[in-house]
Amino acid sequence: MKTILGCIADDFTGATDLAGLLARSGVKVSLRMGIPDEAPKPETTAAFEVIALKCRTSPVDEAVAECRRALEWLKAAGAERFFWKYCSTFDSTDKGNIGPVAEALMADLGTDQTIYCPAFPENGRSIFMGNLFVNEAPLAESPMRNHPLTPMRDSNLMRLLEPQVSGAVGLVNRLAVDRGVDALRMRLDELKATGTQHVIVDAVANQDLYTIAEACRDMPLMTGGSAVAMPLPDLYIKDGVLDANAERPSAPQLAKGAIILAGSCSEMTRKQVAAIKSSAASLRLDPLDLAENGNEAARAWLKAQPIEAVKMIYASAEPEAVLAAQEKLGVARAGELVEAALAELAVDARDMGTQRFVAAGGETSGAVTKGLGVQRMTIGPEIAPGVPWTYCESGDTEIALTLKSGNFGAETFFADALALLEEL
């Protein structure tokens, strides 16, 4: 099938988030982990193609080059409209990579304006007068202030974007969005006439996102969090560019038993880990112990568990414990030890016959997905806003895999995820 919307996401959890919101409309969404080696074939491409990259914190040149290659692949799949997905908390540095990638894609597409809308009201991310809020706190006063790689110390999206781009940055504020689709289009045209290429657009509620998506749906490039893309499939169906009866995925038959692999140390993931403990066999990984003794004890523990049981292996720990491990091992090595261990345990679990996998954390999800050798995912039902089940192949095994962003999901997320699979 010819691709209608080609999407590029800067990390793996972000990619399943976007794919899940597009799939809400019932259309089939295909998610590729990295740029496929082979050229797209019409018999295997979907109307919505998402390419997941891992370039949120890569050097700018690498991120730009990789996103350009992804754009070429999506163009070859037939796409004429594109979406650049980054984090709903605008995770970036003064150098990038949100702005430089957007500017490079605009140049390649020959377009002179795009919008930036990371708002995701269902997950508490809203933009007002160009300022991003996480629940009721300005971004710079939210926990994102202390993110290890991309600490967000300013809440104003114009100020955050300006040093990242060479073109002019502007704003369409909530009052303008509230005037509706035509007024928003006119405001964007006025800004274009004055040479404003990069336009932050306010949104505090889903209704704003519907207005923005409707006004911008024919732009060659839109950029944002996942939520502003959510209305696009229904708009394309209305426009007649997408068949309303697009093929829907069905769940594969899956053996009983599941494994939860948690490497996120976010407050929400720690609550989720605590909540499932009474109903799952669990094992805690400690990076200091991994550094000294390796992963064998955890592998032996996993092997001894009944296949049909729900098991959880987690490294999620309180900030003090994380800091202590990082002081001894270094930030990168502590993270790598945990990620490598969880990826190895995922493969062991699959080889034992496990077909239901939950990964918690962005980096963790990247490591687990890579370990399992997953190249392509079909998007299934959504467990929580921005977190869908996906169906994919790992080796010769069909599996269900969900990649949960550290901050997303309710406290009962793990139980919710497994219960949803039972209903399918």
Ligand SMILES: Nc1ncnc2c1ncn2[C@@H]1O[C@H](COP(=O)(O)OP(=O)(O)O)[C@@H](O)[C@H]1O
């Ligand atoms: N106990 C721990 N000590 C130090 N680092 C840890 C610990 N547990 C997990 N980590 C690392 O912390 C990072 C968490 O990042 P990530 O998986 O992206 O979660 P999030 O989505 O919450 O940011 C990973 O690199 C993981 O390996």
Ligand SMILES: O=C(O)[C@@H](O)C(=O)COP(=O)(O)O
């Ligand atoms: O937009 C979002 O918030 C998410 O889709 C996302 O990108 C999450 O990234 P991680 O927090 O690194 O999982």
